[in-house]
Amino acid sequence: xxxxxxxxxxxxxxxxxxxxxxxxxxxxxxxxxxxxxxxxxxxxxxxxxxxxxxxxxxxxxxxxxxxxxxxxxxxxxxxxxxxxxxxxxxxxxxxxxxxxxxxxxxxxxxxxxxxxxxxxxxxxxxxxxxxxxxxxxxxxxxxxxxxxxxxxxxxxxxxxxxxxxxxxxxxxxxxxxxxxxxxxxxxxxxxxxxxxxxxxxxxxxxxxxxxxxxxxxxxxxxxxxxxxxxxxxxxxxxxxxxxxxxxxxxxxxxxxxxxxxxxxxxxxxxxxxxxxxxxxxxxxxxxxxxxx
Amino acid sequence: xxxxxxxxxxxxxxxxxxxxxxxxxxxxxxxxxxxxxxxxxxxxxxxxxxxxxxxxxxxxxxxxxxxxxxxxxxxxxxxxxxxxxxxxxxxxxxxxxxxxxxxxxxxxxxxxxxxxxxxxxxxxxxxxxxxxxxxxxxxxxxxxxxxxxxxxxxxxxxxxxxxxxxxxxxxxxxxxxxxxxxxxxxxxxxxxxxxxxxxxxxxxxxxxxxxxxxxxxxxxxxxxxxxxxxxxxxxxxxxxxxxxxxxxxxxxxxxxxxxxxxxxxxxxxxxxxxxxxxxxxxxxxxxxxxxxxxxxxxxxxxxxxxxxxxxxxxxxxxxxxxxxxxxxxxxxxxxxxxxxxxxxxxxxxxxxxxxxxxxxxxxxxxxxxxxxxxxxxxxxxxxxxxxxxxxxxxxxxxxxxxxxxxxxxxxxxxxxxxxxxxxxxxxxxxxxxxxxxxxx
Numbered sequence: 167x168x169x170x171x172x173x174x175x176x177x178x179x180x181x182x183x184x185x186x187x188x189x190x191x192x193x194x195x196x197x198x199x200x201x202x203x204x205x206x207x208x209x210x211x212x213x214x215x216x217x218x219x220x221x222x223x224x225x226x227x228x229x230x231x232x233x234x235x236x237x238x239x240x241x242x243x244x245x246x247x248x249x250x251x252x253x254x255x256x257x258x259x260x261x262x263x264x265x266x267x268x269x270x271x272x273x274x275x276x277x278x279x280x281x282x283x284x285x286x287x288x289x290x291x292x293x294x295x296x297x298x299x300x301x302x303x304x305x306x307x308x309x310x311x312x313x314x315x316x317x318x319x320x321x322x323x324x325x326x327x328x329x330x331x332x333x334x335x336x337x338x339x340x341x342x343x344x345x346x347x348x349x350x351x352x353x354x355x356x357x358x359x360x361x362x363x364x365x366x367x368x369x370x371x372x373x374x375x376x377x378x379x380x381x382x383x384x385x386x387x388x389x390x391x392x393x394x395x396x397x398x399x400x401x402x403x404x405x406x407x408x409x410x411x412x413x414x415x416x417x418x419x420x421x422x423x424x425x426x427x428x429x430x431x432x433x434x435x436x437x438x439x440x441x442x443x444x445x446x447x448x449x450x451x452x453x454x455x456x457x458x
Numbered sequence: 459x460x461x462x463x464x465x466x467x468x469x470x471x472x473x474x475x476x477x478x479x480x481x482x483x484x485x486x487x488x489x490x491x492x493x494x495x496x497x498x499x500x501x502x503x504x505x506x507x508x509x510x511x512x513x514x515x516x517x518x519x520x521x522x523x524x525x526x527x528x529x530x531x532x533x534x535x536x537x538x539x540x541x542x543x544x545x546x547x548x549x550x551x552x553x554x555x556x557x558x559x560x561x562x563x564x565x566x567x568x569x570x571x572x573x574x575x576x577x578x579x580x581x582x583x584x585x586x587x588x589x590x591x592x593x594x595x596x597x598x599x600x601x602x603x604x605x606x607x608x609x610x611x612x613x614x615x616x617x618x619x620x621x622x623x624x625x626x627x628x629x630x631x632x633x634x635x636x637x638x639x640x641x642x643x644x645x646x647x648x649x650x651x652x653x654x655x656x657x658x659x660x661x662x663x664x665x666x667x668x669x670x671x672x673x674x675x676x677x678x679x680x681x682x683x684x685x686x687x688x689x690x691x692x693x694x695x696x697x698x699x700x701x702x703x704x705x706x707x708x709x710x711x712x713x714x715x716x717x718x719x720x721x722x723x724x725x726x727x728x729x730x731x732x733x734x735x736x737x738x739x740x741x742x743x744x745x746x747x748x749x750x751x752x753x754x755x756x757x758x759x760x761x762x763x764x765x766x767x768x769x770x771x772x773x774x775x776x777x778x779x780x781x782x783x784x785x786x787x788x789x790x791x792x793x794x795x796x797x798x799x800x801x802x803x804x805x806x807x808x809x810x811x812x813x814x815x816x817x818x819x820x821x822x823x824x825x826x827x828x829x830x831x832x833x834x835x836x837x838x839x840x841x842x843x844x845x846x847x848x849x850x851x852x853x854x855x856x857x858x859x860x861x862x863x864x865x866x867x868x869x870x871x872x873x874x875x876x877x878x879x880x881x882x883x884x885x886x887x888x889x890x891x892x893x894x895x896x897x898x
Contacts, residue, residue: 173599191721191723192721192723192724192754192782193824194724258822258824259823260823260824260825260826301824303823304823305820305822305823305824307718307722307822308718308719308820309716309717309718309719309722310721311721312720312721312755312757312758313720313754313757329481355652356648356652357645357648357649357650357652357654358649359814361811361812361814362815364814365717365719365814365815366815369719406548411685412685414685414818414820415716439565447682
């Protein structure tokens with residue numbers, strides 16, 4: 167059973183990054199915070215999966231003709247765990263209440279912000295942005311991975327394994343490609359040497375975001391054209407926020423702001439929706455990223 | 459000029475000036491000495507007091523050459539007017555340094571024969587802070603497109619704020635006005651010009667300097683508002699081949715400040731080390747810093763201290779009083795509001811190849827305290843007359859060995875030499891495997 171689901175790889179890799187970060191990057195991560203994040207996300211997932219349908223929110227969906235019959239909502243602990251690990255990797259705070267709030271809102275966003283049963287916010291990203299906005303206790307450390315090439319290799323290798331199975335490499339490529347082009351133009355215009363450019367692109371946090379966060383197949387556009395446009399928009403907005411407004415956590419804000427674009431892009435370019443169950447049952451190729 | 463200030467978003471920032479480094483290079487600007495005077499350098503020091511987009515930056519001036527040759531060029535985010543530039547008191551940087559310096563603490567073992575657990579020490583007291591030096595022993599305008607945005611004298615400095623349209627023009631202007639620009643300077647000025655930054659050019663007004671009666675140049679302080687929270691270190695590294703040290707004291711009402719484009723790591727701390735280090739703490743700290751710097755890949759910033767300025771434990775110097783905080787640029791305190799100031803002391807050792815980009819910072823809500831703290835634990839010196847004492851002495855031997863190993867690991871010093879400096883315990887020395895004699 168283990169490693170049958172692509173999300174298992176995801177869980178494995180994210181855990182590996184946590185261990186690497188704590189062991190080699192001098193993070194002051196607290197184990198109890200990680201446990202609280204996992205407990206919160208899993209509990210919320212279970213609670214909402216069992217309660218939500220009772221409110222009747224899905225009545226109308228059942229009448230529609232979907233290509234395959236919608237299975238009843240199963241609490242997806244894998245996804246919840248991925249959200250929790252994503253939060254643990256990225257979010258820093260001083261108090262438990264902040265982690266609990268982030269985990270709760272992250273999972274809740276999957277149930278509230280959905281359209282035709284597809285959620286369009288990346289849950290971990292939603293959790294992070296919510297607590298950045300709502301509390302005074304949270305922060306994200308963009309410099310936490312440094313820019314060493316071998317971390318880049320680890321992220322690219324593990325990310326590549328997952329992306330190959332999920333079939334979302336196009337999103338990462340479009341994001342990194344367009345972001346790199348924008349940074350290269352800026353570098354050229356300013357007249358910096360190229361090591362400045364490489365230093366900016368080798369940031370472990372940027373790579374992790376590109377490989378493990380914006381590629382969540384459940385919340386991003388279904389069609390390839392949609393995904394390309396979506397990823398390029400996020401790259402452009404990140405670039406502007408970072409260089410014009412000096413926001414160090416630009417990528418998270420850009421993803422948050424542009425997530426609803428998924429709905430429009432899905433309307434324009436129709437494509438089959440991604441289901442974990444479908445991937446596991448049939449064997450097509452599609453899988454996840456920091457959050458599903 | 460006010461219009462310019464309104465475009466805060468466009469104003470890029472940077473700031474900084476001063477900085478004096480090994481030859482003629484400083485961390486955020488470069489010296490443009492008017493003669494080939496040999497410049498001496500130590501670590502650059504800077505205080506950044508920041509709340510929101512408002513910043514007061516204090517740059518220490520440790521220039522030791524002939525003051526008439528002193529001149530610097532520093533990129534700044536906005537045009538500064540006379541009232542935004544001040545001359546600070548050099549003592550304030552010494553105060554912050556002493557308050558936040560890595561420290562030694564001492565504990566004394568109790569009598570092992572008395573009741574109680576002798577594994578815990580008692581009686582802590584602050585050791586001497588690292589001596590200041592030891593810690594850082596490391597220790598034709600329009601045609602050229604150059605505009606003088608403002609010109610004024612503050613204290614002993616004559617200051618010009620320049621804006622430029624292109625770097626060759628600026629270089630030519632500086633050269634024709636008697637400033638010596640390093641080779642390759644023009645190329646490095648371009649990114650700052652393109653980012654719409656201004657140039658803060660300071661030299662010493664000799665008559666004012668003599669009137670002031672000071673022996674040394676005092677720190678320059680500037681106040682400005684800009685969303686950009688960064689320090690330009692690139693200019694200062696132009697052609698520099700050696701490592702440069704920068705100590706930044708960052709004061710915030712919120713919490714710790716960290717670097718966003720490089721790693722920020724904590725200096726090794728809270729380790730128990732042999733007693734003889736007390737007499738060579740400066741040497742110890744230098745060696746330890748160098749070892750940590752190398753281990754982290756030479757591209758990380760080290761936190762040496764992070765604490766609320768309201769207190770300290772143990773204190774290596776008295777906390778700064780409100781007047782001293784004001785002098786160091788803290789502008790958000792109101793009488794009776796207490797001292798809501800959190801200090802982060804960052805120590806960077808940088809070179810051109812490992813730090814290609816200017817430093818950018820962010821403040822965080824992290825209010826966890828951290829200090830570089832090293833522990834000396836004195837063994838019980840009195841007469842031991844009980845059985846438990848035997849056990850104590852055996853433990854002592856093990857403890858000394860452990861301390862020696864820790865010290866060797868932290869500093870890269872030779873373990874044999876460390877062992878030789880350590881006291882011999884009353885009992886046999888601990889079982890040290892025979893091969894350690896040749897393979898430490």
